[in-house]
Structures are given as structure tokens and as C-alpha cells.
Amino acid sequence: MEAKKQLKYIIAVTLAVTSIFIVFLLFKSNQIMNNMNASETDPIKVLILSGDTLNDQSWGSLAYKGKLLVEEEYNAEVEVLGEIEISTEVSPTVEEYVAEGYELVIGHGREFSEPFYRIANQFKDTQFATLHGDYLENNLAVYTFNQNEIEVVAGMAAALKTETKKIGLIDAVDNEHSDWGFPKGIKKINKDIDLIYEVVPERTDKSTAKNVASEMIDNGVDVIYSKGNSYNQEVINYAKEKGIYVIGYLEDQSYMAKDAVLTSVLNNVPQAYMAIVKNYLNEDEMISEKRILDSNDGVYGLAPLGPMFSEEEISIMEDLTNQIIEY
Structure with missing residues (x-):
């Protein structure tokens, strides 16, 4: 009899513990479902x-x-x-x-x-x-x-393709005296290349950007890096008309002028x-x-080099890029 009582006691305790555990699981499941429903509705x-x-x-x-x-x-x-x-x-x-x-x-x-x-x-x-x-x-x-590394590479691309040793940069923010990559990239290729720097702060000011590009070209610039977002298309179209090279910004802008765009500094905003x-x-x-x-x-990168680069220039770019950027 005593053994039967103990067995009944053990069974009762087991059932009680099991019931508590099941109730706990149901409670937690309900919480999870409520949170999921809340996230779906809110x-x-x-x-x-x-x-x-x-x-x-x-x-x-x-x-x-x-x-x-x-x-x-x-x-x-x-x-x-x-x-x-x-x-x-x-x-x-x-x-x-x-x-x-x-x-x-x-x-x-x-x-x-x-x-x-x-x-x-x-x-x-x-x-x-x-x-x-x-x-x-x-x-x-x-x-x-911090796109410093990518702009070093863009500067090298510009320096390889300038014949006049004059490169222009049209910026939307004044970075002329900052520690940034584009001028460094130019100097890696040729320290005698001049960088002509201008700021057009209003991104939609296409006419001013075009006028600045025109003045640069009149002063002997044959490569322009334009960082004005909305006015880039105006600058690229004008550069194509004048037969000079450009570097695009934000997206791969080679579709605007395949034979004029050297590359583009990509910002995946x-x-x-x-x-x-x-x-x-x-x-x-x-x-x-x-x-x-x-x-x-994943916020920045560099678009492929354009068809104007020779195999030797592409090899130079690849070697220097691997030294600068850790992939």
C-alpha cells in the first residue's frame, strides 16, 4: 500500500510540474505572437x-x-x-x-x-x-x-589621363584645405600636375557649374571631377561637347557619356x-x-574604368589600388 501511495504522489507531482511547464510555454508563445502581431500592426x-x-x-x-x-x-x-x-x-x-x-x-x-x-x-x-x-x-x-581611399584611386585615374597636367574639381562643399584623397591620388602619379579647385555649393545650380567648367577648360583643364550631384549631368554633357574627360559622382555616370567618363566615385546613400x-x-x-x-x-565604391584606359594604365591602377584599399 505504501508503495502505491508513493507512486500516486510521484505521478501527481509529475503532472503538476508538467502542467506548470505547459502553461509557461503557452504564456511565452502568446507573448511572442503578441509581439509579432504588434510589430506587424505597428x-x-x-x-x-x-x-x-x-x-x-x-x-x-x-x-x-x-x-x-x-x-x-x-x-x-x-x-x-x-x-x-x-x-x-x-x-x-x-x-x-x-x-x-x-x-x-x-x-x-x-x-x-x-x-x-x-x-x-x-x-x-x-x-x-x-x-x-x-x-x-x-x-x-x-x-x-569616409571615402578618402576611393578618392585617392579616382585621383590616380584622372592623373593618368590628363595631357595638359591640369585637372579641375567642382565641389559642392569646400574641402580644399581638408585632408582628403583626390589630390593625394594625383600626386601618386605625377607631382607636377596642378589641381584647380572651385566650389558651387548649390547642387541644383547647373548654369554656374557649367560656367565654372567652361573657365577651367579655357585655362587648360582636360579632366574634371564634378561632385555636384544634380549639376553633374550639365558638366558631363559640356565636357563631352568640349572633348575632355570627367569623373562622375554618386552613381556610375558613364551612361551619360561613355567615351568621356573615366570612372565614377560611388556613394550608395x-x-x-x-x-x-x-x-x-x-x-x-x-x-x-x-x-x-x-x-x-556598403556606402561607397568606384565604378569600372572607361574604354579610354590602355591595358598598361589598367595594370598600373590595379597595382596601386591593391596597395591602398584593403578588400
Whole structure:
């Protein structure tokens, strides 16, 4: 009898423990399902602001491509607004969208850095981030890319193809006195080559960029590196007309003038948006600092060399590139 009682006791305890374990599993499963359902019904809401148009080939179009990539990869609702007037529309636009539940606001360019800094404390529960810029706050981060290595290679390509020993660079931001790659690449090939540097800060100012290119060509420049995003097409078309070489920017721009474009410095800006959203979703990674994205983040590269390069020049480029860039 005593053995039967012990057996019944053991069975009762086993059933009780099993029941508790099953209830626990059901509870955890319900939690997981609820979280999954919540993530399906409550996407992260992201606002991207650009001062540029969202048309093809524009700087602003890269913000729209970033939206598509983020929505494809994450459970996210992304709104992109173009042609934002920096001085008057940033604060009211942010206020409107924050009231609608937007929690991450990204500025498409350094021009949003200072305006975001001014309003960040008004929206303490909102995370701000800018592509490029210098201003930081508790809820304001900066993401930028260090494309120094790639521009060294682009400088070498330009130096190999200049016959006049004069290369022009049209920039959208004044980097003339910064430590950057393009001039270094030129000097690796020939220290006697002159670099003529000009800044056209308004990315959509096609007429000014064309006039600057015209002056450079009149002064003997036979290779131009144009970094103006929207005005690149104007510069490339003009260079083709004048029979000189160019280096494109942001995307492979050889389709505009196959026999004129030496190569292009590629900026995969949509990948920067992926990095921002990824860090935001992992809260410990979204901190107020300037983050330098690199080739591991997939944000830059160099387009293939054009048909104007000889086999010997391609070999020179490959050897020097392997010395500079760690793949």
C-alpha cells in the first residue's frame, strides 16, 4: 500500500510540474505572437526631409531610394518630403509629423544639421539623424562616409589621363584645405600636375557649374571631377561637347557619356539609411555621435574604368589600388 501511495504522489507531482511547464510555454508563445502581431500592426514611422527635388538623377532621389530599401528590409512606414525650405519649413514639418507618431527624423544632407540641433530639445522623444553635418545632441546623431581611399584611386585615374597636367574639381562643399584623397591620388602619379579647385555649393545650380567648367577648360583643364550631384549631368554633357574627360559622382555616370567618363566615385546613400534604421531599432547602438560609415557598410565604391584606359594604365591602377584599399 505504501508503495502505491508513493507512486500516486510521484505521478501527481509529475503532472503538476508538467502542467506548470505547459502553461509557461503557452504564456511565452502568446507573448511572442503578441509581439509579432504588434510589430506587424505597428511599424516604425520614419520621416526623411530633403531640400532637393526627388526626381531621377537628383540628390533627393537617393532619399527616395533609401525609403524603398528600408521599407523592403524592415517593418517601417517611411515618408520622404522633397524641396523643404530649410529656414522656414523644418520645425513646423517635424512638429506635424511627430504629432502623427513619426519617431525617427532623418535630414538628407548636412544642411539639416544645424536646424535639427535647434529643435531637438523641443522633441526629446524623437530621434534625429543627418547625413553628414557636425551638430550633435542627446537625440541627434550624424552619419557620414569616409571615402578618402576611393578618392585617392579616382585621383590616380584622372592623373593618368590628363595631357595638359591640369585637372579641375567642382565641389559642392569646400574641402580644399581638408585632408582628403583626390589630390593625394594625383600626386601618386605625377607631382607636377596642378589641381584647380572651385566650389558651387548649390547642387541644383547647373548654369554656374557649367560656367565654372567652361573657365577651367579655357585655362587648360582636360579632366574634371564634378561632385555636384544634380549639376553633374550639365558638366558631363559640356565636357563631352568640349572633348575632355570627367569623373562622375554618386552613381556610375558613364551612361551619360561613355567615351568621356573615366570612372565614377560611388556613394550608395540608401545603405546609409539602412545603417541609421538598424541602429535605431537596436537602441543601444543609436547614440549621439558622428558615425563614419565605410566600405563595410556598403556606402561607397568606384565604378569600372572607361574604354579610354590602355591595358598598361589598367595594370598600373590595379597595382596601386591593391596597395591602398584593403578588400
